[in-house]
Amino acid sequence: MTTTALELHSVSKTFGATKALQGVSMTVERGEVLALLGENGCGKSTLVKVVAGVYDPEPGARMLVDGREVSLPLEAGASRDLGLSFVHQDLGLARPLTVLENLLGGVAERSGSRLRIQWRSEARKARAMLRSYGVDVDPLAVINHLPPVEQALVAIARAAEELKQYRERTGATSSVLVLDEPTVFLPEEEVQFLFDLIRTIVASGASVVFISHDLPAVREIADRVTVLRDGKLAATARMSDVTDAEIVELIVGPAIAKLDAFGHGNVHGDGRPATAPPRVFDRSPGAGLHVTGLRGGQVRGLDLHVAPGEVVGLAGLLGSGAEEVPYLLFGAKQATGGELTLDGTTVPVARQQPATAVGMGLALIPADRRRDAIAPAVSVAENMMLLVVRRFAVRGWLRNRRLRGAADARAETLDVRPRRTDLPVGTLSGGNAQKVVVGKWLEIGPRVLLLHEPTQGVDIAARAEIYRVVRRATEDGMSVVWVSSDFDELATVCDRVVVVSGGVAGAEIPLRDITPEAITAGVYGASTSESTILPTVEQVAR
Known part of the structure; x- marks a missing residue:
């Protein structure tokens, strides 16, 4: 009996002038979890889609499943009959x-x-x-009516069930589950559920390919790691033989210098203390964003002030209301009460609509970019210039060359890869698509930027680029509300963190005290003060 569940040899794939994969070989052993890592755009998702039969590889590629040679390219649906099941980055669900x-x-x-x-x-x-x-x-x-967390769980359960049915139907003990960024939409408790599910699948003799940018998750669940860089195989190693720093360097090269340039506040991106002096903000009553008595959904009377140029993070457990604040302020979700004052102009939040929010200078970057932030079939240039398209119209005619030129310049600034703004934005990796979303909103020069999980599914280099671009925009006075379940991220980017619990703003963590541990303690401390059945910080850490 072969010890390998899946083997790939010399897999290459080209899109126009872009070489997405260049002779990649990879082996997945029986009963193991293999982490497949790399920057956004390095070829991970392309490799998965070759295995799934979505893309045809270049001639010369070979694939073996359970030791048996499989003809490439695969026909549609053939992967299921081979004991291969997938949860793709876009979840692969028919959303309507x-x-x-x-x-x-x-x-x-x-x-x-x-x-x-x-x-x-x-x-x-x-x-x-x-x-x-x-x-x-x-x-x-309806799938589209479910929150992202539940959509992800449905996709994962469907894939696990396909493997179960395959084993029951064929009597096989070898099968492979491929999870492409499975933890993106999952809170901590659901990540642990996913890990339990993975361990159950592996215990049955199946294998799992785990694609993620979440190194702590990779460290906890993976047996081996394979790293791709620029479409090529960079390295394969056992997890026990490499440190996190070595993995990061394999993915992007020396990464500390990249993050050092964008770290600010109390810590740098790598967790080391920062030396830059704290910035001084105008906290006068008429300056920046003031929110009073915000209500709607789980939010029950939240007050918030963000000074011009300040980055304020909102941290809270799922259901605390923190994740709803950006959508209520923008009018994407109906508020039932509260007032929003921006640079002296006050409006009732219950009357807020996205169009009026944009008119006031608010911008929203939502968590589900594919559903809410991009038009996947439309070009990068058109997505990026969507909100300012009138700039490129003369007497009713759209000057496409000027639009493309402006989009090319913005793509260069944001390091969007590949550097082709004529491509449909849906063909880009998650991190590069997110850069397009950020670029689209920065084109209008917003006075307030509302962010919800802006770097989920984004690699370390793209994340640092987003940090840099947002920080630069604050130098012109833009206020930022940054909602994230990644407390390391909040510690890196925020000038102040507000803990949200029970739908209201609670404790504030000032710049000098911001650390991931302080945010965690604040969030769970606020929650346990209202309920005795929630887990302690120590339980969560375990």
Whole structure:
């Protein structure tokens, strides 16, 4: 019996002039978790899509599954019959359809000349299946109406079930689950659930390919690591043989210098104390953003002040209300009360609409960029200049060359890769697509930038680039509200952190005291003061 579940040899893929993969070889052992790492745009997702049969590799590529040679390119759906299951970065769900419709496969029965589906029966089966994986989601809910966390859990449960059915159908003990950025939408407790699920799958003899930018998660779950850089294989090693610093250097080269340039406040990006003096902000009553009595969803009367040029982080557990604040202020979610004052102009937040928010100078970068922030089929240039397209119109005619030139300059500033603004933005990696989103909003010169999980699924180099661009914009007086569940990130970028609990703003952590540990203690301390059943900081750390 072969010891390998999946082997790839000499896989190359070219898109126009871009060499996405160049002779990549990789082996996945039976019963292991292999971490596949690399910068956004290094070729990870392209490699996965070759294995899935989405992309055709260049001639000369070889693939072996369970020791058997498989003809490439794969036909559509052939990967499922080989015991390969995938959760792609975009989750691979049909978002306008229900959970049940996404889970159905081969359940239709022929009645005469028509196909019938026993909807009630299938809904019961789907509910039982989801619950068997610890996922409590209504099978009749439309995917687009679910929060990102539940969408991710549905996709993961579906993939795990495909593997289970494959093993039951064939009697095979070798199968492979590929998870592309599975922790992006998951809070801490769901990440632990995912790890338990992965361990269960591996214990059955299956293997997992785990793609992530979350090094602590990789360190906890992976047995080996394979790193891609610029479409080529950089290294493969056992996790026990490499340090985090060595992995980061394999991914992007010496990364400390990159992050040092963008670290500020109390710590640098690598956690070392910063030496830059704290900045002085104008905290007079008429300056910057003032929010009073904000209500809506889980938010129950939140007050907030952000001075011109200041970056204020909001930290809280899922359901605390912190994650809803940007959407309420922007009018993307209906508020029920509160006032927003920006540079002396006051408006009721309940009347706020996205169009009026943009008119006031507010910009929103949402967590789900594919659903809420980009038009995937439209070019990078058109996405980036969408809000200022009138600049390039003369007497009703759009000057495409001028638009492309402006987009090219912004893409150069943001280091968008590949440097081709004519490509559909949906073809870019997650990190580069996020740079386009940031660029789009910075084009209007916003007075307030509202950010929700702006670097999820973004590699360390792209993350540092986003930090740099946002920090530079604050030098012109732009106020920033930064909501993130990544407390290391908040410690790196924020001038002040406000803990949100029970829908209101609680303790503030000033610049001199901002550390990931201080934020964690503040968040869990605020939560445990209201409930005795929440986990302690020590429990969460374990």
